[in-house]
Amino acid sequence: MDEKEIRKRKKDELIQKLFNEMGSNEVRIRDIYKKYSFEFSLSPYDVENILGITKTERLRWTKDEKLKVAGYNSFRKYGKTIEYPKYDSFQIYHISKKQLEKWREEHKNEVNKKRKQAINKAKTTRKRNVNIQKQFYEKEWKKILVEWYKVDSKLGVTMELAYWTMWVSRWAKESQLKSLSARTKKKEYDENKANFYQMKNEAIKRLIQSSFSTLSFYKPRNADKTTYIQFCDVHFSLWGIEREFEYVSKWDFYAWHKKEIQKCDSCMVKVVKDYYSLFYVSIQHEELKDYHFSFHIPYPIGQVFLPDKANLPNVVHEEQEGLFRFGRPLVGDEKVIFTIKNTVKHFQAALTKFDLYF
Known part of the structure; x- marks a missing residue:
């Protein structure tokens, strides 16, 4: 038996002797516990064993202030000071099994209530999202297509492919940012990023064939x-x-x-050389002043499938603002309207349509 266990046993024996002398005087016993609440306090381990509860239950009921904390002790670990609660022993010894079952039932009811609320919220959100998607694809998107195609059919397919390439690019950036902070789905986000950037490159190969596209080269001051x-x-x-x-x-x-x-x-x-340089693809038409798409492709990637930089005009880099600003993830209701499934479906359709014209 080690010294710590001996001290604990002596302490328990002294406490028991004190209570034997006081007899069954509940008032005196309560006063002693109240006056020396920290000295008589119980550790988390003791509380769990005495009450027959789990650590999760102890933490939950401590947070809910159902279990009375007499004070806190601390210890050093890995260079940090860690505090832990010491519980009021008078209260702990007077908690009945019936009381514990009541607390468990209350928690169960609260969980069920929150689950129902979550289900109802999900239904409301799903209904809202369906309405938002329906509003865009049945009204706004059709209106945009008419606006493009009435000018020129080749312009229409060019703008349509550019439009969905923009959202593919957004999802590539979204996946890249999620990968940086991911713990469990990093591989999935990396695969999505690679797939979306591959889709973007496939679209750029085609878009530069259109007469409504211009390709130029941007070289920053420190390009290498x-x-x-x-x-x-x-x-x-x-x-x-x-x-x-x-x-x-x-x-x-x-x-x-x-x-x-x-x-x-x-x-x-x-x-x-030119590691930080960019190919710049711009798509616009004088009759469609509200629409201007621009895409940047890093030189090390674009040099494989794009024309020689020496044959391209140089451009000064100016980042656009608003909806058609490049290089950002999705925000707000964009994730509702332009889901991955919708984006990929419309992108593939636009790619096929473009190939019919060019």
Whole structure:
């Protein structure tokens, strides 16, 4: 028997001796418990064993203030101070099985009530979503199509494919953002992202065939990406000297001494040219001033299936605002109207229709 167990037994024996001397004087016993509530308090483990309850029940009833907390103790773990409750023993010993069953029944009824509320809310939401989708596809979408096709049938198929490519691009961005914070569905989001970007690229291959599309090239000031740096002995020593005063990464040192290092035959630097450059596809028509679609494709991806950048005009990058702004996820009711299922279905239909004309 260890020292801690001996102390606990002595404490229990002393308490029992005290209560034996007081006899059955309930008032005196209650006063003692009240005056020394923390000294007589019970640990979470003891409460669960005495009452025959689970940890989940203890935590729930502690939160609901059904179990009285006399105070808190703490311990250190992994460099953190963790607090845990100590329970009022007088209350714990006077909680009957009937009371526990009543609390369990109350919780069960509350769960059923919330479940019914959730079901009713889901039905209301589903009905609302159906109405929103019906309003768009039966009225607004048809009106948009008429507006496009009455100008020119080839313009219509171009605008239609561009429109659904925009929503495909939105879902690609949405999947990318979800993947960054995902814990259980990261693989699914990554697959969705890859599929949507592949769909976008397939659409871009076709859209550049239309006379209503223009393709240009955007090259930022720092378009190249340095992927590998290895300094020679001399530059490594110079880097070490600069680090004596403050932290300097090798990337910063390279940026500060770029010209000298690039001229050095002993230093090794690998650079991907135009890594941050973009192909820019713009689709618009003078009679449809409210519609302007634009898509950007990273140069390393687009160079595989798009024309040589040397044959393309350069463009200054200006990000659009509003519905047709590129590079954002879906917001609000867009997820209701342009579900993945609806987006893929209309995108495939627009792709097939485009192929009939071009």
